[in-house]
Amino acid sequence: MFSSVKEKNSGFSFGIPVLTTKPSSSNGLTTLTAAPTTSVQPAFGTTTLTRDDNSEVTDSSETREPRPQFTFLGLKLESPWRNMDWTEEQKTSLMETITSYRRSCEEVPQARVLLLGPVSSGKSSFISSVQSVFNGRVTNRAMVGSFSSGFTKKLQSFNIRGKKGEDHTGLVLCDTMGMSEDGITGLTLHDILSVVKGHVPEGHKFSPDQPVSASETVGYVKRPSLKDKVHCVAFVVDASKITTYPKGLSTTFKQLRKHISDLGVHQVALLTHVDQVCLQTAKNVTGVYESRTIQDVMGKAAALLGMSTSYIVPVKNYSSELDLDVNTDVLLLSAVDHILQYADLYFQDNAPQNKELKTALDL
Numbered sequence: 001m002f003s004s005v006k007e008k009n010s011g012f013s014f015g016i017p018v019l020t021t022k023p024s025s026s027n028g029l030t031t032l033t034a035a036p037t038t039s040v041q042p043a044f045g046t047t048t049l050t051r052d053d054n055s056e057v058t059d060s061s062e063t064r065e066p067r068p069q070f071t072f073l074g075l076k077l078e079s080p081w082r083n084m085d086w087t088e089e090q091k092t093s094l095m096e097t098i099t100s101y102r103r104s105c106e107e108v109p110q111a112r113v114l115l116l117g118p119v120s121s122g123k124s125s126f127i128s129s130v131q132s133v134f135n136g137r138v139t140n141r142a143m144v145g146s147f148s149s150g151f152t153k154k155l156q157s158f159n160i161r162g163k164k165g166e167d168h169t170g171l172v173l174c175d176t177m178g179m180s181e182d183g184i185t186g187l188t189l190h191d192i193l194s195v196v197k198g199h200v201p202e203g204h205k206f207s208p209d210q211p212v213s214a215s216e217t218v219g220y221v222k223r224p225s226l227k228d229k230v231h232c233v234a235f236v237v238d239a240s241k242i243t244t245y246p247k248g249l250s251t252t253f254k255q256l257r258k259h260i261s262d263l264g265v266h267q268v269a270l271l272t273h274v275d276q277v278c279l280q281t282a283k284n285v286t287g288v289y290e291s292r293t294i295q296d297v298m299g300k301a302a303a304l305l306g307m308s309t310s311y312i313v314p315v316k317n318y319s320s321e322l323d324l325d326v327n328t329d330v331l332l333l334s335a336v337d338h339i340l341q342y343a344d345l346y347f348q349d350n351a352p353q354n355k356e357l358k359t360a361l362d363l
Contacts, residue, residue, distance in 0.1 A: 075292035076280060082289040084334065086327050094333035095134070099162045101170040101340055105347040108227045110172045112157070113339055114195060115270075116256075117236030118249065119178030119186065122272030125317040126236065127158050127173045130336055133329045134161055134169075138318050153177050154205045155195060160336075171340065174230065177206045179252065189252070193259055196233065198224025226350065232343035233260055235269040235305055239314070240276040242300045254306040264349055266342040269312040270335055271301050285316050285327045313338050 084090075103111060115123040132138045156175045159168045176195065180186030187206055194200050194212040201219030204212070214220050221228055235253065237245075257267060271294075275282040278293045288294055294314055302309045313335045316328050 076287065077290050077292055077295075080289035081295055084286075084289055084330065086286045086330055088326055091326055091329050091333060094330065094337055098160070098171065098333065098336055098340065099169050103170055103344070103347050105226065105351055107225075108231070108347065110159070110168065110170050110227075111231045111340065111343040111347075112172045112174055112227075112229065113232045113234055113343060114174045114176070114230040115234050115236050116176075116179060116187075116192065118238070118241075118245065121178070121236045121238045121241075122270070122315075122317055123178075123236045124175055125319065126270060126272065126315060126332075126335075127175055129315075129317040129328075129332050130160060130173065131158065132318055132324065133332055136324070138321055138324060154203050155200050157202055171336070171343075179249075180208070189256060189259070192256060193263075196230040196260055196263055196265055198228030198230070230265060231346040232339055233265055233267045234339050235267065236272060237269065237301050237304065239271050239274045239294070239297050239301070242297055242304060245304065250304050250306070253304060257306060264346065266345050267307065267311065268339055268342050269301065269305055269307060271298060271312055271314045272317060274314040275316050281316070285325070285331055288314050288316075288331065311342075 101111075103109075115126065117123050128140050154176070158173045158175065160171045160173065161168055174195070177187040179192070180188060186208065188208060188211065191200070191206055191212050199214075199221050200212055200217070201221060204217065204219065206212075210216060212220070214222060260267060274288055274294050274297070275285065277297055278287075278291045280287045281291055281294060298309050298312055298314065301312055305312070315331055315335045317332075318324075318328065321328075
């Protein structure tokens with residue numbers, strides 16, 4: 001639950017023009033004034049062809065449009081609605097926590113976390129960003145999307161290595177095709193549940209026209225063990241598109257979440273591209289939990305997904321940056337730590353003694 005806080009006077013703007021604030025002499029309220037600009041105005045409600053890392057498409061065969069921008073300059077709160085320690089020490093502590101993570105279930109070598117979200121929501125970029133933190137430099141090892149239909153079509157698993165290429169951590173991030181927004185293209189409910197259950201082999205290429213099945217899918221895992229299954233699902237949604245996602249997507253999310261919950265798998269969510277909805281955060285990511293704008297977008301994301309905001313964490317992926325930033329690292333690592341907490345709940349629930357107790361209670 002968010003704490004009660006006061007807001008500071010500030011301005012906001014839609015798109016490229018910047019609004020500045022000017023005190024009114026008559027009533028002391030803040031007045032908004034727009035700075036002159038010759039920039040192209042945004043096309044609200046349009047879908048743009050941008051890479052998953054938010055860089056510009058350069059292929060002449062692709063149509064380029066200005067991406068809708070909903071950038072708010074201010075609404076900075078007096079106190080943060082979540083506390084965060086933005087220090088190098090905190091980064092080191094989080095890295096050690098993640099590196100030393102061990103499952104409470106001995107038969108599973110690593111926690112498998114499936115990232116799910118619409119096309120270009122930032123799934124692949126999140127994986128690349130987390131890898132960058134542990135590599136000590138910005139890298140782009142994950143195949144990020146390049147087109148409006150996304151790039152990732154296969155089930156791909158990425159081991160998160162320890163600092164400077166040390167042994168694998170206890171975490172595997174699984175990337176796959178973007179979820180369907182229109183019910184026609186993208187990953188289907190059936191295929192998603194097949195992945196969560198552990199039936200889909202590594203490298204399987206998805207196709208909406210050919211659902212995963214025991215008879216048609218090469219390498220289909222008929223009797224998946226606990227290590228083959230997904231142990232936590234992290235939904236990924238784009239903060240800059242929260243108000244423009246199709247209405248049916250919320251129904252899809254809620255239906256999917258119910259089925260995944262029935263499988264005993266815990267779920268969290270990542271709110272990406274927060275720097276695109278709040279200029280304050282774009283300038284300094286430490287302002288993310290002091291932004292009323294992002295707090296409001298979190299609420300909209302919670303409604304879209306049908307989950308409490310306590311399960312959702314904001315992140316900023318590396319896109320055009322060449323160097324790591326300790327504050328961005330802390331935000332990314334905090335998200336990973338958040339995910340691992342819920343993955344571990346799965347192992348606790350499925351520990352032999354707990355499974356026997358649950359079976360007895362069900363009887």
